[in-house]
Amino acid sequence: MKPYDLLKGSIEFASKQLEAFKVTKSLDDVSTIVITALYRKIIELSEGVRVSAANGLAGPAELNYRALIEATLALEYILKNPAKMDDRSKAYKIGYHKLQINAVNQEIFSEQERRFLGRGLSYHQKELELEELQEVLIKFNELQNQDRRGFIPKWYSLDGGPRSINQLAKYLAEENEPETLVSNLYGLLSTGAHMYMALNSIKKSGGNLTIKPVKATFNCNLDEYNFVATRSLLTSAIAKFTREKHPEYIGNLRDFFKRIRPYLSVN
Template sequence: MIENQSEKAAESICRDLFENHLYFKFIVDPKGNQKQRARAYHYSYLQDQLHLVNTLLSKKEDGRQIRRFMGIENRDGDLEKLEKERLRISNSLQREEFKNIKLEWDYLVKKKNINYPKWYSLFKGPRNIRELAARCGHLPEYLTLYNILSTQVHTTNVLHQIENVNGVAFLRNLRIQDNPDLVLQFSRSLGTFSLLEYVNFVLPEQTESIRKWTISNIIK
């Protein structure tokens, strides 16, 4: 993407990469309950899917507008397929391995008035990405690089897309390179961190050799 001057799109992806790195590191942290955290992540994913299906099947005006927008009609059994998918997801959420997750999730929704809990917040976990980053030892990256990348994702940098040419305002080209080194270095670091975390979790005996290989071939 950088080679094609799609730096802004790369920034958005790099931000997602940081979040996913935190998720993985939090799940495999040997000081925590790895199985419980993995199940919480899976449970949250299923809740996302259920929310989407419920939105598509909603009888409210919002649901009708969404179906019209997406071209979902019942002539090909679209709604029946969605109903079956909703039932499948609902049944999955009731599985025995999710019992404790469901109890905690429902507690936060009903007792704490949290409409949609973050999976990592269950069982007194971090309340937000900042706290998650701090827990995983990446608070400096969150306070600097993550916040910088967030301006692109949330389009709070809209004025940065305007340039002054002889006193006249013009929109900048979509394909530009402002600071590609930032994205390249951050993504490389995150990729390296994630690789070592994965190896340490799956093949801990290979961690040191992979670390040395990484230093020799990637971090030069």
């Protein structure tokens, strides 16, 4: 089984698990909501890597991979300390709603557009008023007020946490987290996200410059699109989600790992 096939099989397993979870479980608390949403995002971004690669789109595959690392870091940080899991989940939710509100308030919209956006804005504002969020919201607002520009803080920076995604990655790596959480990998990929890597499509052909085609040749037998690393991030998330929120699926998880284990050492 090649890296592409292992990734495809892992995505199918995780997607099936998520559907089973939705049938038997309720999103009845903030930590379950946030952790399940992050798990879904990790599956989606893994599929984004696979689909982009299958179509020979190296740039989108890399951006999906970078976002996958960030989502994995978020899940890792929330689950890192069980005593802080609820507060970190609440901070993540608060940050999400604040960013949505800020996006509307910062843009210049017509009156008609504002009426259209009003319903969504009202939803986000009401979510921030939930009683269960108030204690963490106070801390969040205090941290935001410390910034002279009033910028919304990173959700993971509450209670003296990391102030940037790279600091978060380094913190988790220093705490002996899995090899997939290597901070310099995120730093490497961040250049592509900022579009500085657009010029890597220029190459020399003979004595002249030329530009690469939009779609590259795809070979499922090679790992040119981070298939191994993507699968590793995804399977790590599968194990953590199962252990924390879906223990009824542990038997399925064991069977799945037994099936793929013989192929891991050669990839």
